[in-house]
Amino acid sequence: MSLRDAAVRRRGPGAFAWHLGALLILAVVLYPVVWTIGASFKPSADIIGALDLFPADPITDNYTRLTEGIADIPISTFFLNSAYIAVGSVIGVVLSCSLTAYAFAKVRFAGRNVMFAIMIGTLLLPYHVLIIPQYVLFQKLELINTFTPLLIGKYLATDAFFVFLMVQFMRGLPKELDEAARLDGCGHLRIYWSIVMPLCRPALITSAIFTFINAWNDFMGPLLYLNEPDKYTVSMGLKMFIDQDAVADYGGMIAMSLVALLPVLAFFLAFQRYLIDGMATSGLKG
Amino acid sequence: MTHIQTSPGALAPGDDRAADKRNGPAGAAPPAGPKGPGSRENLAGYLFMSPWIAGFLFLIAGPMVFSLYLSFTEYNLFEAPRWIGLQNFTDMFADPRWRQSVKVTSWYVLIGTPVKLAAALAVAMLLAQKRWGQSFYRAAFYAPSLIGASVSAAIVWRALFSDDALVDRTQKVFGVEVGGWIGDPGVIIYALIALTVWQFGAPMVIFLAGLKQVPRELYEAAEVDGAGRWRRFFHITLPMISPVLFFNVLLETIHSFQIFGSAYIVSNGSCGPADATLVYTCYLYEQGFVNSRMGFASAMGWLLLVAVGLVTAVLFWSQKRWVHYEEGGR
Numbered sequence: 001m002s003l004r005d006a007a008v009r010r011r012g013p014g015a016f017a018w019h020l021g022a023l024l025i026l027a028v029v030l031y032p033v034v035w036t037i038g039a040s041f042k043p044s045a046d047i048i049g050a051l052d053l054f055p056a057d058p059i060t061d062n063y064t065r066l067t068e069g070i071a072d073i074p075i076s077t078f079f080l081n082s083a084y085i086a087v088g089s090v091i092g093v094v095l096s097c098s099l100t101a102y103a104f105a106k107v108r109f110a111g112r113n114v115m116f117a118i119m120i121g122t123l124l125l126p127y128h129v130l131i132i133p134q135y136v137l138f139q140k141l142e143l144i145n146t147f148t149p150l151l152i153g154k155y156l157a158t159d160a161f162f163v164f165l166m167v168q169f170m171r172g173l174p175k176e177l178d179e180a181a182r183l184d185g186c187g188h189l190r191i192y193w194s195i196v197m198p199l200c201r202p203a204l205i206t207s208a209i210f211t212f213i214n215a216w217n218d219f220m221g222p223l224l225y226l227n228e229p230d231k232y233t234v235s236m237g238l239k240m241f242i243d244q245d246a247v248a249d250y251g252g253m254i255a256m257s258l259v260a261l262l263p264v265l266a267f268f269l270a271f272q273r274y275l276i277d278g279m280a281t282s283g284l285k286g
Numbered sequence: 287m288t289h290i291q292t293s294p295g296a297l298a299p300g301d302d303r304a305a306d307k308r309n310g311p312a313g314a315a316p317p318a319g320p321k322g323p324g325s326r327e328n329l330a331g332y333l334f335m336s337p338w339i340a341g342f343l344f345l346i347a348g349p350m351v352f353s354l355y356l357s358f359t360e361y362n363l364f365e366a367p368r369w370i371g372l373q374n375f376t377d378m379f380a381d382p383r384w385r386q387s388v389k390v391t392s393w394y395v396l397i398g399t400p401v402k403l404a405a406a407l408a409v410a411m412l413l414a415q416k417r418w419g420q421s422f423y424r425a426a427f428y429a430p431s432l433i434g435a436s437v438s439a440a441i442v443w444r445a446l447f448s449d450d451a452l453v454d455r456t457q458k459v460f461g462v463e464v465g466g467w468i469g470d471p472g473v474i475i476y477a478l479i480a481l482t483v484w485q486f487g488a489p490m491v492i493f494l495a496g497l498k499q500v501p502r503e504l505y506e507a508a509e510v511d512g513a514g515r516w517r518r519f520f521h522i523t524l525p526m527i528s529p530v531l532f533f534n535v536l537l538e539t540i541h542s543f544q545i546f547g548s549a550y551i552v553s554n555g556s557c558g559p560a561d562a563t564l565v566y567t568c569y570l571y572e573q574g575f576v577n578s579r580m581g582f583a584s585a586m587g588w589l590l591l592v593a594v595g596l597v598t599a600v601l602f603w604s605q606k607r608w609v610h611y612e613e614g615g616r
Contacts, residue, residue: 048449155337224575
């Protein structure tokens with residue numbers, strides 16, 4: 001607060017320098033993104049060598065080529081697979097993590113502190129200790145080349161970060177609300193669904209956005225578990241593109257890279273406020 | 287990471303009693319079953335927790351025990367695991383490519399994390415001033431963090447840093463002849479580090495939240511005492527945001543250890559010319575899933591766990607020397 005007041009007072013002479021500095025850094029940071037947009041309208045041969053950001057004669061061939069698909073698979077297949085996994089992940093995380101968080105924040109059961117400590121511990125656990133045994137497990141269950149290995153963890157609240165985020169949020173809710181509901185004879189399920197969940201919307205939205213974007217960008221999961229091209233996600237489709245012809249079709253690759261980012265960018269533009277605030281509070285709220 | 291440490295304590299058993307007392311005399315106590323309200327709460331708790339409990343047992347604890355066992359075996363997924371004792375570990379230390387992967391990953395963590403955090407802090411300090419368009423800048427700086435982990439970003443990076451491409455040509459303007467970074471084993475790792483530094487948005491947002499909590503009066507008092515910019519930074523800003531700095535260092539370090547996708551794609555699935563971007567997880571993936579050495583890869587996974595555990599422990603140990611928590615907390 002006080003920092004803000006002071007800065008307002010200092011508006012004026014410093015403002016120009018401030019904006020100049022911020023814009024300069026922004027130009028460097030966003031350059032790769034702008035470059036990609038420009039490059040997607042250049043002929044493949046010009047993409048690496050040409051120095052101009054935007055081509056003098058923009059072409060749309062790179063995009064029309066995408067309608068032919070990659071190795072006989074239509075682009076839409078990759079997008080539908082990714083959308084299925086991303087939306088499925090969001091539903092799973094929001095439901096399972098909020099149930100778990102409710103137990104930690106609102107139910108007084110024996111062993112709660114120990115379980116909470118374990119849950120926090122899993123936050124620091126490197127995923128790579130688990131990939132071999134999990135792969136063996138899913139292989140024995142004959143679930144390789146299905147979406148189950150990519151989704152099941154989301155329905156079993158293994159994303160400790162989101163559980164933690166929701167616990168912190170639920171602890172901040174006024175106690176009087178659920179105490180009053182209990183006096184009125186509401187059970188935990190009722191309090192969870194009718195009182196806590198609606199009030200937790202900011203935390204749920206933050207978790208949902210992060211889950212969607214992580215699932216959409218995920219590369220290692222699909223690389224391990226999906227092995228037939230008609231099951232591939234957008235990330236894997238992009239990888240196929242590279243494998244297919246590394247040098248010749250830079251234009252198609254860049255165009256596909258941009259198209260692959262569209263859902264992420266759209267999500268970001270729509271929800272960036274929630275996302276950034278959620279990010280900030282997760283590190284700080286105590 | 288104050289919240290994590292204080293949180294379990296904040297689950298206050300005292301509240302428990304207070305609530306019970308209030309419920310008791312009011313006569314609105316839940317209908318006591320044979321075992322009383324305590325066991326009902328336990329049942330409710332475990333029911334709500336059941337997804338996590340199942341997930342923890344089947345996807346985390348069970349697999350960890352299994353991978354510990356596998357790390358002492360030779361296992362190719364098709365024949366039964368064969369116990370070989372510590373051989374995976376001795377093989378590992380004797381393996382020059384494994385040592386290379388440790389070197390590459392350490393370099394990536396040691397250079398990438400501090401540079402990324404420094405960039406995040408610098409931009410956060412700039413944005414901590416209230417200016418017109420502040421939230422626009424905040425969002426724009428955050429954007430790369432979202433797309434940075436994608437295959438798309440890695441592909442663009444490869445295009446920007448390859449021979450005769452943008453970075454190469456810009457260098458030539460300044461008279462530096464390096465050639466593309468992607469094909470050069472000496473510098474390709476810096477292209478990867480640049481990719482992680484580019485994604486400074488997430489720690490930046492956390493720094494920003496921390497900076498907003500620093501009481502303005504401290505700066506005013508210091509200014510009256512004649513402290514310059516740098517003194518104020520080192521004696522006020524840094525100590526005051528040290529809990530947030532600690533949180534960022536911890537998360538970013540753990541995160542960097544696990545880099546995979548960008549290294550894999552930037553180097554075109556080969557982990558680099560002359561193994562120059564053979565990060566630890568790349569080698570783990572290659573040994574486990576390309577060479578079917580599941581036992582060896584499990585052993586690698588466990589050593590990664592030990593390394594991350596050690597680094598975490600050292601960071602937690604060191605925090606009493608440099609992390610200042612406010613008395614009493616919030």
